[in-house]
Amino acid sequence: MAAPALSLSLVLLWLLLSMIPNHCRALELMNWSCNNGSSYAPNTTYETNAHRILATLSATTPNTSAFFATASTGRGADAAVWGLALCRGDTDRAGCASCLAAVPAVAFNECGGDMDVTVFYDRCLARFSFDDFTARPDNTEVLIGSPSADRITGSDSGRFDALVYDLAGAVADWAAYNSTPRRYAAGVMATGENGFTSTTEDVVHNIYSVVECTPDQAPAACRACLEALRVDMPKVFAGRMGGRFDAVWCNFRYETFVFFDGDPAVKLVAPPVRPQNGNKRRHPINPATVLASILGAFVILLSVFIICLWRKLQAKRYAAEKDVDSGSLLFDLATIRKATDNFAEDNKLGHGGFGAVYKGFLPDVGEIAVKRLDKTSGQGLEQLRNELLLVAKLRHNNLAKLLGVCIKGEEKLLVYEYLPNRSLDNFLFDPEKRRQLSWETRYRIIHGIARGLLYLHEDSQIKIIHRDLKASNVLLDSSMNPKISDFGLARLFDGTKTTVTSQVVGTLGYMAPEYAVLGHLSVKLDVYSFGVLVLEIVTGRKNTDVFNGDDESNHLLSYVWDHWLKGTPLEIADVLLLCGSQGPLDRELLKCLHLALLCVQENPADRPTMLSVLVMLHDVDNTSFALPSKPAFAFADVGNTMSSSPSAVVLSINDVSISEFHPR
Ligand SMILES: *[C@@H]1O[C@H](CO)[C@@H](O)[C@H](O)[C@H]1NC(C)=O
Numbered sequence: 001m002a003a004p005a006l007s008l009s010l011v012l013l014w015l016l017l018s019m020i021p022n023h024c025r026a027l028e029l030m031n032w033s034c035n036n037g038s039s040y041a042p043n044t045t046y047e048t049n050a051h052r053i054l055a056t057l058s059a060t061t062p063n064t065s066a067f068f069a070t071a072s073t074g075r076g077a078d079a080a081v082w083g084l085a086l087c088r089g090d091t092d093r094a095g096c097a098s099c100l101a102a103v104p105a106v107a108f109n110e111c112g113g114d115m116d117v118t119v120f121y122d123r124c125l126a127r128f129s130f131d132d133f134t135a136r137p138d139n140t141e142v143l144i145g146s147p148s149a150d151r152i153t154g155s156d157s158g159r160f161d162a163l164v165y166d167l168a169g170a171v172a173d174w175a176a177y178n179s180t181p182r183r184y185a186a187g188v189m190a191t192g193e194n195g196f197t198s199t200t201e202d203v204v205h206n207i208y209s210v211v212e213c214t215p216d217q218a219p220a221a222c223r224a225c226l227e228a229l230r231v232d233m234p235k236v237f238a239g240r241m242g243g244r245f246d247a248v249w250c251n252f253r254y255e256t257f258v259f260f261d262g263d264p265a266v267k268l269v270a271p272p273v274r275p276q277n278g279n280k281r282r283h284p285i286n287p288a289t290v291l292a293s294i295l296g297a298f299v300i301l302l303s304v305f306i307i308c309l310w311r312k313l314q315a316k317r318y319a320a321e322k323d324v325d326s327g328s329l330l331f332d333l334a335t336i337r338k339a340t341d342n343f344a345e346d347n348k349l350g351h352g353g354f355g356a357v358y359k360g361f362l363p364d365v366g367e368i369a370v371k372r373l374d375k376t377s378g379q380g381l382e383q384l385r386n387e388l389l390l391v392a393k394l395r396h397n398n399l400a401k402l403l404g405v406c407i408k409g410e411e412k413l414l415v416y417e418y419l420p421n422r423s424l425d426n427f428l429f430d431p432e433k434r435r436q437l438s439w440e441t442r443y444r445i446i447h448g449i450a451r452g453l454l455y456l457h458e459d460s461q462i463k464i465i466h467r468d469l470k471a472s473n474v475l476l477d478s479s480m481n482p483k484i485s486d487f488g489l490a491r492l493f494d495g496t497k498t499t500v501t502s503q504v505v506g507t508l509g510y511m512a513p514e515y516a517v518l519g520h521l522s523v524k525l526d527v528y529s530f531g532v533l534v535l536e537i538v539t540g541r542k543n544t545d546v547f548n549g550d551d552e553s554n555h556l557l558s559y560v561w562d563h564w565l566k567g568t569p570l571e572i573a574d575v576l577l578l579c580g581s582q583g584p585l586d587r588e589l590l591k592c593l594h595l596a597l598l599c600v601q602e603n604p605a606d607r608p609t610m611l612s613v614l615v616m617l618h619d620v621d622n623t624s625f626a627l628p629s630k631p632a633f634a635f636a637d638v639g640n641t642m643s644s645s646p647s648a649v650v651l652s653i654n655d656v657s658i659s660e661f662h663p664r
């Protein structure tokens with residue numbers, strides 16, 4: 001055959017191949033899992049329902065925008081079946097449908113009689129079970145697939161693993177934060193001119209990867225799920241030319257050939273390898289090479305120079321456009337690393353609701369406290385940065401001073417002024433240190449917290465609801481002035497400014513009932529926490545302390561309310577306070593107890609605003625105050641009510657944070 005005819009037919013063949021729709025490509029069965037815990041007998045209701053679930057899922061899933069569906073049917077132990085299906089983000093409707101249509105054959109033949117089955121095709125996955133697994137993302141069951149025994153050879157297989165690892169991180173970021181409604185991303189890493197040699201004949205020039213989460217997971221949860229797979233990768237797939245983690249809630253695959261459709265969202269180029277001296281000596285020096293190198297170096301230098309110049313110009317333009325102030329609030333990651341001795345364990349001051357806090361030192365600032373955020377919502381880095389910069393610009397004598405922020409890749413750091421006296425709980429709940437808190441000091445602390453909150457609620461440029469005010473979030477400076485910390489951080493979990501939030505952030509015991517149960521967001525929930533905090537300051541007891549006595553009054557709020565009703569409110573004050581002079585002190589104590597009770601009223605409308613609180617603090621006594629009714633008692637058994645309404649809950653009990661993500 002003549003050469004033109006050959007190339008023409010090749011072109012035609014290529015055209016034909018590229019016209020084949022996605023769903024006509026062969027399906028590849030990846031793996032399956034017959035979770036063999038329990039089995040059902042043939043011709044039972046369970047069998048019928050299991051078939052029904054898979055049929056329902058393959059009918060509904062392709063019609064959803066996220067290619068994701070869950071379903072359940074039947075009631076009772078031997079009949080109820082739950083199911084879930086997900087198609088890969090690059091599939092089309094028909095591809096998704098035909099993939100899911102292939103699932104039952106595997107599920108009922110390979111795993112015949114099994115009550116809990118998961119099937120993984122390359123383009124879809126499905127699971128059914130007698131257990132309601134659909135509401136609890138739990139990615140512990142992971143099947144490891146290494147489709148090729150082929151390996152990267154030579155001394156640089158470690159570099160190959162590192163590139164796969166980098167690619168997986170970038171693709172995971174994209175899937176978690178940039179992709180909706182699906183949580184899917186594909187990526188490619190170009191490995192450079194020389195590529196990698198392998199046990200096959202081919203030189204590897206590209207690495208391809210796909211990651212995916214079920215779209216009901218919040219971005220941060222998706223990212224964490226993928227990270228848990230990623231950390232195992234270099235160990236499990238060392239040097240392999242392909243690998244997979246098949247799992248329901250998130251999965252991951254990489255190959256050295258293209259296995260997905262469409263243009264990958266993530267495109268990376270491997271950093272160049274520094275030439276080793278040993279290699280060079282083997283080649284005789286060629287004048288042309290030398291000349292080329294010199295020219296090359298010159299071109300590189302020139303481009304570096306131009307890029308620098310361009311960047312400077314850009315930076316100038318940026319600074320002119322945006323707030324000039326922002327520049328000084330941004331810290332460099334290297335600087336913070338150095339300041340904290342690379343987050344040394346020795347420098348760790350503690351772990352709060354939003355992350356660990358480290359002590360550090362900056363030459364031109366002095367001692368600093370660095371908060372390393374460990375979880376944030378799905379907002380992009382740019383948005384997160386803007387949000388933090390906004391918060392950093394809030395300045396008030398009763399707010400911890402946020403010196404700046406640093407956001408670089410995974411690291412999200414807040415740099416605060418360091419306060420040697422740490423936080424209020426260190427004093428208040430320590431039998432020895434509590435003696436240092438005279439009534440005068442406590443009153444000043446209450447007053448300061450009220451002023452700080454008022455500023456957040458009304459006086460700052462942006463209205464901020466703290467949502468997690470508690471003793472450990474009140475820092476004390478060297479003269480025991482209170483400074484509220486962690487303000488503005490709750491917003492990072494839930495950017496919505498609506499009055500109902502999908503994420504509850506806070507601490508049990510300090511949390512207003514309408515917020516804990518319904519997610520209702522208003523400044524009055526801070527007023528509630530403030531009331532609880534004032535009661536703690538006056539009594540020197542934690543709100544979680546259990547008080548002896550009859551059943552009704554075993555928590556701080558009910559204990560206080562009991563004494564209020566009995567007309568003996570002063571009996572509950574910290575005994576350390578009652579040793580001093582009486583007259584004016586009693587009046588102030590009574591005033592604080594009274595206003596605290598008003599702050600913890602069940603109905604938010606009955607609680608005063610922070611402005612009224614300050615007015616009350618300036619009153620001589622409590623004679624003009626409204627009469628409190630029975631407060632909303634602390635949620636001792638909040639666990640049951642909690643999961644009902646808000647779709648996600650971030651709580652901390654005793655400063656241990658618990659995050660729970662429910663599907664939306
Ligand atoms: C199946 O179950 C039995 C007993 O419960 C267990 O010993 C066995 O390892 C299981 N097999 C698989 C493949 O999970």
Ligand SMILES: *[C@@H]1O[C@H](CO)[C@@H](O)[C@H](O)[C@H]1NC(C)=O
Pocket residue numbers: 042043
């Ligand atoms: C189940 O039902 C089918 C058809 O109704 C029947 O052929 C088969 O024998 C039954 N199997 C058992 C174990 O009862």
Ligand SMILES: *[C@@H]1O[C@H](CO)[C@@H](O)[C@H](O)[C@H]1NC(C)=O
Pocket residue numbers: 059060063
């Ligand atoms: C899904 O969409 C197709 C085409 O629009 C339609 O024929 C089919 O009935 C839909 N299935 C379901 C379960 O809604």
Ligand SMILES: *[C@@H]1O[C@H](CO)[C@@H](O)[C@H](O)[C@H]1NC(C)=O
Pocket residue numbers: 030031032142143144145146147
């Ligand atoms: C399926 O998963 C198991 C468990 O991780 C693994 O040992 C096996 O190699 C996998 N099979 C394939 C074909 O990847």
